[in-house]
Amino acid sequence: MGKMTVLKIKRLLEEKLSHPNWVFTYDRENESLRVEDKETKKGISISLQGVLSKYEQTNDINAIEEYVYYVKEALTSMKMPVQLNGAERHIYPVIRSTSFPTTSNDIPLVYDEHTAETRIYYAVDLGKSYKLIDEQLLQRENLTKNTIKEMAMFNVRSLPTTMKEDVVAGNTFYFVRSNDGYDASRILNDSFLDSFKKQVSGTMTISVPHQDVLILSDIQNEVGYDILAELTMSFFVNGKIPITALSFLYEEGELEPIFILGKDNKKNK
Known part of the structure; x- marks a missing residue:
């Protein structure tokens, strides 16, 4: 695809948001694209530089999907x-x-x-x-x-918190995927997190790579952190609304991001 540029982002968004009722206006000076509904005259402006930097972070085309979804959702809900x-x-x-x-x-x-x-x-x-x-x-x-x-x-x-579990190299990963649009929101359910914490025998981590999944992990060894990093990155780039590829430690009700540095198994909180 070659190097991604602001103009390529603009073309991609126009393609993905093509709709008979929507018109595009490009502001070259501010590098922003406005999408407006012909009927309501309401619309939304997207900073293309913002989309580009998001794309460059992940180098994945799905980063653009977050904005596509956001614009569609905003323009549709404006009419309701x-x-x-x-x-x-x-x-x-x-x-x-x-x-x-x-x-x-x-x-x-x-x-x-x-x-x-x-x-x-x-x-x-x-x-x-x-x-x-x-x-x-x-x-x-x-x-x-x-x-x-x-x-x-x-x-x-x-909301229900039904989990599926998967054990890899002695580490257990639990997935909440109820597809109700609020899977990641369950990270705000403290009593659910606290009761999970009591059952964990290793290190508890929480991940919200995208809106439709919450991953709770019981990490038992260093390999667990590598698996976790790969797992969250995979979910992050494939999510309709990506949130973060970083995971969090859960200590005394507080969330603290963990940075997992490649294969040398070092963690830096």
């Missing part, structure tokens, strides 16, 4: 009338990478800082998709961020 009052049971937290935009259509999204790698956004579930909650929606519904956060945390704790 959304209410929060009466939808209390349908508000959930969603985990995103820190490179994910903090505004939608120039309106600030409601979010909380989480780790150096991840951020918590809040969404209202619409069945087949969900809409990220922005400040405007909060004001219109006369709700505070704190209320939304409490609802979201209550709801994520009530």
Whole structure:
């Protein structure tokens, strides 16, 4: 494919987002691409440099899919009338990478800082998709961020946490993959993490490589860290909405990123 450039990214996005109702405007000076709905005149601007640097981090075309999904989701949900009052049971937290935009259509999204790698956004579930909650929606519904956060945390704790396990070289990896859109969000369920911690005999790690998986690991030896690094990277590059290829140690309720350095088996927390 040759070296990826801003213009190649622009062409790829136009190709993937081709839609009879959507028009593209390219701002050469700011290297941004705006996608707008002809009917609503609402749209979203993408910083192409941001997409390029995300691509360069992973060198994988799937990095672009995150933005494609985000634009599609934003443009579709702009047409849907959304209410929060009466939808209390349908508000959930969603985990995103820190490179994910903090505004939608120039309106600030409601979010909380989480780790150096991840951020918590809040969404209202619409069945087949969900809409990220922005400040405007909060004001219109006369709700505070704190209320939304409490609802979201209550709801994520009530989601089932069924796990499949896999043992490799004495290390056990547990996967939560319920495909409800909130698998990674279960990293916010402290009581679930605490009860898992009690069963672990080695080192407990947590990974959220993309939105639709949560990986909990019981690492027993150095090889376990290499397997974990390969595993999370594989999930990260293949995820519809990638989050982070780094894993976290879970100590006293705190998440701390682990950097696994290649095959020399050194860990640097």
